[in-house]
Amino acid sequence: MTVEQIHRDAENDTIERRRYLEVLHRFTMSQAELTDLDDICWYIAKTAIGDLGFEDCVVYLLNEGGDTLIQRAAHGPKNPERREILDPIEIPIGEGIVGSVAKTGRYEVIHDARDDQRYITDDQFRCSELAVPIVCNKRVIGVLDSEHEAVGFYSDEDIQLFTTIAALAATRIDTALALERLELQAVALQEAREAANAASAAKSQFLAAMSHDMRTPLTAIIGFAELLDSADVDDRQRADWSRRIVKNSEYMKEMVGNVLDMAAIESGQVQVKVTPFNPHEWLSDTLDLVAPRARDKGLVLRSTVDDQLPPVIEADASKLREILINLLSNAIKYTEAGEVHLSARFESSDSGDRLTLVVEDTGLGIEAESLQQVFEPFTRVHDVEQFSTIEGTGLGLTVVKSFADAMGGKVDVESTVGKGSRFTLRIPCRAAHDRVADESGGSAIASENSVLRGRRLLVCEDSETVQALIGFVLERAGATVETALNGGEGLHKFLAAKQSSRPFDAVITDMQMPVMTGYELAASIRQHDQMPILALTAYAQEEDEKRCLAAGCTAYQTKPIDTETFAITVTRLFSGDTAS
Numbered sequence: 001m002t003v004e005q006i007h008r009d010a011e012n013d014t015i016e017r018r019r020y021l022e023v024l025h026r027f028t029m030s031q032a033e034l035t036d037l038d039d040i041c042w043y044i045a046k047t048a049i050g051d052l053g054f055e056d057c058v059v060y061l062l063n064e065g066g067d068t069l070i071q072r073a074a075h076g077p078k079n080p081e082r083r084e085i086l087d088p089i090e091i092p093i094g095e096g097i098v099g100s101v102a103k104t105g106r107y108e109v110i111h112d113a114r115d116d117q118r119y120i121t122d123d124q125f126r127c128s129e130l131a132v133p134i135v136c137n138k139r140v141i142g143v144l145d146s147e148h149e150a151v152g153f154y155s156d157e158d159i160q161l162f163t164t165i166a167a168l169a170a171t172r173i174d175t176a177l178a179l180e181r182l183e184l185q186a187v188a189l190q191e192a193r194e195a196a197n198a199a200s201a202a203k204s205q206f207l208a209a210m211s212h213d214m215r216t217p218l219t220a221i222i223g224f225a226e227l228l229d230s231a232d233v234d235d236r237q238r239a240d241w242s243r244r245i246v247k248n249s250e251y252m253k254e255m256v257g258n259v260l261d262m263a264a265i266e267s268g269q270v271q272v273k274v275t276p277f278n279p280h281e282w283l284s285d286t287l288d289l290v291a292p293r294a295r296d297k298g299l300v301l302r303s304t305v306d307d308q309l310p311p312v313i314e315a316d317a318s319k320l321r322e323i324l325i326n327l328l329s330n331a332i333k334y335t336e337a338g339e340v341h342l343s344a345r346f347e348s349s350d351s352g353d354r355l356t357l358v359v360e361d362t363g364l365g366i367e368a369e370s371l372q373q374v375f376e377p378f379t380r381v382h383d384v385e386q387f388s389t390i391e392g393t394g395l396g397l398t399v400v401k402s403f404a405d406a407m408g409g410k411v412d413v414e415s416t417v418g419k420g421s422r423f424t425l426r427i428p429c430r431a432a433h434d435r436v437a438d439e440s441g442g443s444a445i446a447s448e449n450s451v452l453r454g455r456r457l458l459v460c461e462d463s464e465t466v467q468a469l470i471g472f473v474l475e476r477a478g479a480t481v482e483t484a485l486n487g488g489e490g491l492h493k494f495l496a497a498k499q500s501s502r503p504f505d506a507v508i509t510d511m512q513m514p515v516m517t518g519y520e521l522a523a524s525i526r527q528h529d530q531m532p533i534l535a536l537t538a539y540a541q542e543e544d545e546k547r548c549l550a551a552g553c554t555a556y557q558t559k560p561i562d563t564e565t566f567a568i569t570v571t572r573l574f575s576g577d578t579a580s
Contacts, residue, residue, distance in 0.1 A: 037061075037176035041073035042083055044144070044169055050075045052161065054146055056126070060091070060098055061134075061142040061177070068092050069102055069143060077123050089122055096120035098143045101131040105140050109159060111152040128153035132162040136174035217248035247292065253560060270406045276432045277317040279309055279355065283344055286321055290328045299335055301328075306345035313346070313355060315429040319403045323411075324357060326396040327423050331361035335420070338362030346431070354409075357425045366415035374413060375401040400425075451571050453478030456502060460490035460509040460521060461536070470508065470536075470561065477567035487516025491524050498528060506532040506573050511539070511548060519551040526552035532573035536561070 034040045041059045049057040056076035060069040069091045071078075078086050094103045096118050101108050110129040113119040119129065126147040134142035144166045148154070224241040227233065233241075287303060294301035324342075331340040343358045366374060374397050400423075404411045409427035457479045461467040464485070471481045482497075482504075484490035490509060497503045507525060511518035522533050535548035538559045545556045554573055557566075 034172065035176060035179065037173065037180050038072065038083070040169065040172055040176055044165060045073040045075040045079070049144075049146065049165070054158075055148060057144070057146045058122075059142065059144060060102075061173070062093075062102070062140070063090075064181070066093075069098055072142075086123060089120075091120065097129055097131050098145050101133050101143050102140050105133050105135060107132040107159060107163060109154050111154075127151045130154040130158060130162060132159070132166045134166045134170050134173060136170040141170065141174055141177065217252050220248040221245050221252075247296075270402060272316045272319065272407055274314050274316055276312050276314050278311060279313050279344070279346075280305065280311070282317055282321070283342070286324050286328070287342065289325060290332060293329065293332050294340060297332060297335070298337070299332060300339035301332075302339060302341050304341070304343040306343075309344060309346045309355075310431040312432045313353075313429045314432045315355065315427060316407055319407060320355075320427065323400045323403050323425060324359075326400050327357075327359040327425070330396055331359050331363065331421070331423075335361045335363035338420070346429075348431075352428055353430050355427050355429045357427075358422060359425075360420065360422045362420040365417040365419055365421055366413070367417055368415075371413055371415060375411075450478040451567050455479045455505045455570075455574075456497075457481050457570070458484065458490060458493060458497070458504045458507045460484045460487060460507065460513065460518065462486055462510060462513045466510075466559075469563070470566070473561070473563050473566050474508075474570065477570075479567075479570075486513045487518060487521035489515070490521050491516060494525055495528070503529075504531065506534065506570065508534045508536055508570065509553075511535055511537040511544075518553075519547065522548075522552040534570065534573055 034043060041061070045057050045059050054075070056078070057074065058071050058078055059073040061072045062068070063070050071085050071088045071090075073079075073083075074085050080086050091099045093099050097108055097110060097116070098120070100118060108129075108131050110116050110119065112127050113125070113129055114127065119125075126149045128148040128150060129145065130147075131143050131145045133140045134144060144162055146154075146162065224245050228238060228241055283303065283305060287301065291301055328340060328342065339362055341358075341360045343360075345356050347354050347356055376398065401411055404425060404427065407427050409425065411426075412424045413421060414424075415421035452474060455478070457474055459467060459470050459474070459481055461470060461483065462485050467483050467485070471483055474481050482493060484493055487509070490507070494504060494507065507521075509518040509521055513521075516524075518535060518537070522535070525531070525533060532554045533552060535551075535553040535556045536559065537544060537548065537556070548556045555569075557569055561569075
């Protein structure tokens with residue numbers, strides 16, 4: 001090489017270094033004005049690396065969890081358009097050359113990727129790769145990566161340039177990352193605040209609706225009950241007023257039931273109990289429960305049952321009934337004229353059997369944008385001012401969806417404003433041709449008044465009204481009933497009867513009573529006798545049932561009682577069937 005060539009090469013090196021220094025200076029000065037993370041990353045890739053003449057570069061940053069590297073900016077083939085990354089990939093810490101650099105905090109240069117099994121092909125294969133860590137306060141926060149198709153492309157000077165750029169940008173990137181996290185937290189906080197405000201408004205609306213909706217039936221119940229004592233009431237009026245008292249009481253029972261179900265749902269206490277039952281009787285009984293409401297509004301309530309529906313299926317009949325009553329009641333509530341139609345069919349496939357119930361109405365319908373809100377708690381999607389006579393808590397459909405989910409099923413809704421709605425429920429079940437239907441799934445109404453004839457029963461209940469009601473129901477079924485207003489009085493009567501020649505056959509006890517609770521009473525009785533004890537309580541959670549059984553009770557029954565079926569429930573105490 002001649003002296004002239006040496007001078008020319010030295011001059012070219014000086015020019016190239018000057019250009020590098022100018023790019024680095026411009027990069028340092030310009031990035032000082034940048035605060036947005038994307039602006040900083042794209043400026044590194046496009047201005048710094050691009051202006052230095054490198055064909056490819058990707059800026060990787062650690063994700064929030066610190067276990068994965070995400071591509072945030074690129075120069076070259078990975079960047080086909082402005083601020084767009086072609087087919088972005090993520091690289092776990094420790095994997096590939098980029099992941100290795102992030103793990104060790106040391107740069108790596110690969111002269112021939114064909115000899116390195118760690119190489120990860122992204123948009124295309126290239127022989128050379130240079131990866132430099134972006135380090136701030138001794139923490140790796142990202143990686144600056146570049147590739148080139150030629151073997152042995154990157155020099156020591158290239159390594160120094162990339163390391164310098166990474167060092168110059170590190171603090172700025174770290175600050176921008178912190179700001180981005182703060183902004184995301186602020187957005188999340190704002191969304192949480194808005195959600196909390198919405199929930200608060202919904203619950204306030206719910207409480208207002210509950211107050212209104214409970215006062216309305218209570219007014220009817222109390223008012224007509226007082227009128228029944230009037231001397232000038234004829235039999236026709238008395239029968240009409242009694243019917244209205246029952247109707248409003250059933251409405252309140254349903255409303256309170258939905259509130260209790262919602263409490264169980266929110267506390268994660270929903271339990272599925274699968275039993276065999278007759279779906280034909282079950283459907284008939286359920287329709288009978290809502291038929292009076294449809295009849296009062298002048299609506300046609302009809303049903304269609306598939307011929308393939310088996311005589312016995314296995315599912316949670318109780319929760320299914322609550323779901324169907326809610327769907328039918330909802331349809332009746334929002335339908336002013338026309339009909340409500342229930343169809344039931346049984347479907348078998350390789351994935352299993354299922355029961356499909358469809359409830360259709362010719363009612364108000366639901367706006368398309370409100371369809372998914374109908375399953376949200378405390379939500380009433382109709383215009384409450386225009387349709388102020390439509391009462392409800394906004395919980396019925398929430399209970400429907402939650403129970404369906406608990407049973408592994410699904411509920412869908414279709415609706416057209418002014419034409420009506422269709423709710424479709426699909427629940428996994430099993431045809432059980434070899435099983436006997438549980439009476440609780442079908443009709444359990446006592447058809448005779450002698451199912452408890454010859455039985456002596458002790459009823460412990462601190463509410464005189466409830467005590468009188470239970471006593472009447474049991475005596476109507478043929479039992480001889482004695483009562484006690486607390487557990488202490490109940491224990492005294494139990495011991496006295498046991499010492500006499502006429503002991504009780506069973507004890508029915510409330511669990512929350514003065515002097516001695518039902519839990520204490522059951523435990524005391526168990527020290528003397530193994531007779532059946534039925535726990536009667538207003539508490540309806542799974543742990544309440546477990547507590548009753550642990551105290552020594554034979555079976556568990558929640559309030560309010562069904563006056564038509566309560567006697568049958570008591571007879572099961574003597575047959576060994578303790579299903580609640």
